[in-house]
Amino acid sequence: AKNRPRLDLEDPHITDDEVKMWTGWRRSELSVMQKSISGLMKDSKNRSTELALAMFWIKLRTNLTYDQIGMLMNYKSPVDDYRKRVAETCSSVQENLLAHFVPKSTYSSHKKRHLVKMLSIVLPDGYVVDAIGPFAGNANDASITESILQLNDSLQRWTDYGDILLVDRGFRDCIGSLEEAGFEAKNRSRLDLEDPHITDDEVKMWTGWRRSELSVMQESISGLMKDSKNRATELALAMFWIKLSTNLTYDQIGMLMNYKSPVDDYRKRVAETCSSVQDNLLAHFVP
Template identity: 25%
Template sequence: MPRSKSCGPKSYGCFNCQRRTRQKDRYPIHKKYKSLLYKPTGRTPCETDSLCNRCRHMFDSILRRKDGKKKSSTSLQQPEEKVLHPSQQAPFSPPSVTLPFPCTTRGHSSCCLCKRPGPKLVVVPVDVRHRIFISHEIVIPAGARCCPNHLQRNIEKISPSAETTTVNRSYISQLIRFLRTEVLKTEKTRLSFDNSSHLIDSDYVDLLGIPKAAYDDLLKYVDGRVKSTPSRTVRTSLAIFLMKLRGGDSNKVLSTLLNISKSGIRRSIKVIRSALIDGNFVKENLGFQHITREEIIHQHTRPLAQTLFGDNTQPQVILVLDGTYIYINKSSNFKFQRQSFSFHKGRQLVKPMVIVSTSGYFLSVLGPYFAKDNDASILTHIMRSNLEDIRNWVEEDDVFIVDRGFRDSLTYLEELGIQVKMPSFMEKGDKQLSTDAANTSRLVTKIRWVVESANARIKQWKYLSYILPSSQIPFIGDYVRIVCSICNR
């Protein structure tokens, strides 16, 4: 009768190390070994199990050491141990625990990761085993071997051999210590604004553009209007918004620095912008209604401006006006594309109108307007529409200091009783300005430079100096007003 294909020579493995043994190297397991075998294996041997010669010698030496300790301890008087109540005793912990994590093989003949046989295999280091557990949630037993090239590049595919793994106390304690060390490293290197002692004042200035005290003051305006989430607090959300404006970093970079998803970065920017605009922060620090004429005259007007253009008989408000440019991407809407194209700059942009005092204090920011609108038409629209009730705030004989781009609005402003100071023009046929016209232009320039400096302070917030995407065009005015309010505050 032919032999069945399923039948084959029976393999006998060592009960302790699972190594295949020959018939002459098999030794039956004595009763005195059973208690010792239960600790490393977690199993109780039966009558058919056997040990290899090396394991038998190992357990013999362990028993001899234990017998020697017992003999030495019997000669000494041992104090009576206090018997604890069963409720006070520590819970029993088995020497090995089965965990629901897949594991690889422990053999030395093939790679534990790719299963390739080979003579040139290396033992997987402890730190690599721990990192594989963190990244792939797979346990590699101690002593397992792998191909050398796996240690020099990222390990992507691992084929486990079992769905569960049995580990002892030493491996669990070693893994917990490694995880604790990694967490401490992460906490030290991760950028966090929740801990007040994590960053110093200069770090706040470098990252957010404002010192720590100003950041805490700004936090009061958003604390009640923004809710914390499991992934970010209100402090972190405000820091994300300021880092976006100050550094102009992409959401991907902010996500990496703060360990928050890109969608969480977008939501943080949205809620903080709405809280600052709809709340009291911008209303208290920007606009014609947040400050009185007397405060502008006595606190935010330079004596040089009063000497050059003021009237000693009655106090006057002296304001400096100019438009600034915020560059945007080319829109797919053809009509808006034509309206936002500047022939002067040769690119797409929008123009907020900035109004400052002679000391550089931001009084108001209006707009933004299309690039096709020049400064004169923008100022005329502001006065005719009475934006922010400007016509009731400005009185007769107040002084507007402007550049030559406002020349078409001079007639309308003079009808309102407003004095306009502007650099002079050369008459037709002249090659240079007259002495009086040149001196007048120099005096205007000596006062008007503060609005150029104010525009430069706005562009120090790098997000507004970059080309903004089309999705952010509706919020450009909000960003500029928030930046100006922070500068005033």
Template identity: 35%
Template sequence: SSPLRVHFHVVQQVDESIEPEEGFNENINRENNSIFDNRIKIEGFYGDGNDKDYCSWCLKAGTETKALSNIERMLLICDYKIYCSANARRCKNGCVDIPVDRSIEPTYLDHNQIYLLINDFICEVHRVKYMPLLVEDDGVTSEGDYVAWTGWNLSQLKDMTSLISPRMHKSKHRQPFEALCMYWIKLKTNLSFRQIGTLFKVQSKEESIRKRVEDSFHAISNYLYDAIVPSHLGINHLSRALAITHHTAYTTTFFGSSLALIWDGTYIYCNKSEDHKLQQETYSGQKSRHLVKFMSIILPDGYILDLIGPFKAKDNDAKISKAILEMNDNLSVICEPGDIQIVDRGFRDVAGVFEQLGFDVKMPGFLKTDAKQLDLDQANDTRMTTKTRWVVESFHSQFKKWRFFSERINQDFLLNIDILVRTLAGSLNKYRSRLFDGKSADDYALANKMLLMKNETSHLQQLISNGDLSLRKNWKTILDIDNNLDFPYLTIDFLREYTCGIYQIKQSSAYAKAHLYDHDGEFQFQLSSSNDSILRCRLHSKHSNKTLYLLLIHFDNHDSHDPIKDHYCQCKSGARKLGCCSHISTLLWYFGYARHIAWTPSTKTDSYREKLFTC
């Protein structure tokens, strides 16, 4: 028989075996099918189907194997052109990522094998037609897909499913894993319930799809909250001893054995309500938008102690904190007099309340009346505060990667917004690693160095204050940077240690690009007429084009161990010795590192700017 005639004959058998009234029967009685002697070569495909005694991927026999699912067999055919029988197996613990080449093993199939293969394809098409977006162990969806759609990997989703399954009512329309995925997809992507219903092939009347997904969402939110939050969020869920284990090298070195808590507020935008009272209470004059606020209390490594709210939009951080302290006696369970409360400047009105309770408040400094710059002690204390406080900002950034909380939500969700917020926070505590470990030997070394540097003074600032060095007179302009500047080469490790972190270094390229743009690609600077190891430069503030700062750096090219002796900047925090500001960091980075590696500014954003402002 010719291949065409056989193919037609097989199709006829498949058509006759399907009864439209009863649907497609996946359990085909393979033993009763006729077996024909004719065999047909399937061009471009490999594998003879005699694969029950070895792994179909690595071709090794004698290993512990498991049966291939129908999905895996179809993937081998589609992706690698390898034919496997229904008896095919694969190494139980995995083996190779790509099947071993079988180009010397052409595929010959008889009529019965072709018949079964076509039926397998029909089964697969039927399955895919009604398959939800994410399925537990489907063998196709990658770990990256689960994370991209839900924020969690497969093992984490399985663990959550095991927690909520005993609490869920049995339903033929809702499997626990699928319902859980719908919940997290809503929070991760903020798609509408109707769109999620399409992704999960919800079988219902058109007008009921949205409601069915919404009901699943609210049910899962309650189940997850009950299963996760009590054990992983809230001031009472940790003992004082356990809370202190979440300290880093910096909080341990700076504050000793005292417990340190980091406070900061965040907000979630919402729609404008038709209710006048609710509209007033959710409107923020500062943001000119409607929102509700939450207060985050974070431990130094990024572990979330509690996330409290919602609060009115017009309540500032200080008012919210004061309300929490007044109504929440649980803080005394883990806190003792002398413990550290790390806050930002928005808490200045509540600092006295913290101190009355016996706590030590760490807050960035304020400029004194008529002052243009923080004094040395204020600037150093501010740097120690920001070195320990940044994790709360990092947490808020991580939290709002679930777009439901970063976009404007419907006011219908406000009733349960605390459940949704706290469930995500508790899940982050349970399943994600800490934002900042901060306990390495390098961290302890840097923390101790910062503590020692805190009491150092700036001789450049003293020279300026005493009138021995003028910021504006007796400076000579250097035109040829390569031949007339003997500035020491600085490594990234040195810069990281000198700046006491990485943030300032990350800002340097943008500052350098702006300076080069303003000066036709040349980095303008001067050297002192009386001491050519003191360099001066002017840099613009990134916030205001009208604001210029004068910067000084004292360097010694002959001291390879300590080539930078001192620095000073006119900016608000430029007097500090504990690290340096981003302006000083820019000069050190450019003169000591970037020009030695032939760095050139990125031009990507230039095209954006030109297109935006030349329309």
């Protein structure tokens, strides 16, 4: 028969926050680890695989001695014996996690190596207000953000309702969640002609005009067109000339500009934008 541990993290009366306080992980996260090593470790009379995993993380989290952990887990052996057994259990868990869990969770197919990720909250002037993590290397930006919104209040602590979050296209799958949380999420276009790393020659390659020439046109129509959530007047002008200078379709241009609407919707919006730019240029710039 098994004695129930004094610190039984499987007890439903122990909350997720309390489990995390002892192990550094929530039950759902521990469950993922447990599944990866469950076939490699056998249950014993003193502990299950779940308990072995909990002991390992409690040791790392609290630095309690092996005999103190053994006592918390109600080991029935003499003190000297269960000190040895707890040490062996922690060593076995470590070896199995390193062999079967860590490689699957930390390998980044993009970077072609193992790594962990941090997510930084940075102000427009470059000041870093918080760094959240670490997160598994195989997690993408959207899934990391979703987990932060669900389990972490860092974003809410550092921001106000209605603040603008500048994100890249890796966050496109969580834009809705960010907006539900009260943020206004904006991302740069894939083809951002205002990017200082894009040269004047490259701007001309896409639009047929240099930045200074586009700027003159933009000044002539800036008061006639309102910025929208998907594009500024400068971007509208770029879209119009990209359409004339290339064989791209409206939906391809919409994708390059990171429009958040469905494809059919942003095809229509890009067409309307190009038509509006044309009308305003013909009325106020060409004459």
